[in-house]
Amino acid sequence: MKPRFIVIAIIAFIAYVFGAKAGTSRYREITGAFSSVWNDPKVKKARKQAAKDVAKGRKVAAKKAKRKFG
Known part of the structure; x- marks a missing residue:
């Protein structure tokens, strides 16, 4: 045994x-793509709006809760 x-x-x-050697290059590729999307001006604008x-x-939820429970 x-x-x-x-x-x-x-x-x-x-x-x-x-696997670790192959995974490192793929990891860098994925993080680079994610970073380029995350830092896109349209995405930044959408994050700020969100x-x-x-x-x-x-604020609206707090006011409603205060009226109902407070």
């Missing part, structure tokens, strides 16, 4: 090493 475990451990280690809408909604 022990030799089988050692073989499996060696195979897992090799797979991890090769934050304003959330703040406005929070």
Whole structure:
């Protein structure tokens, strides 16, 4: 049973090493694409508008809760 475990451990280690090398370049590619989308001027504008809408909604909800429960 022990030799089988050692073989499996060696195979897992090799797979991890090769996967890590291949995964690094793909990770950089994905983060670069995400960063370019996140920093797009239209996306920044939409994020700011969403934050304003959330703040406005929070105020409205607080007023309604205060009238109902306060």
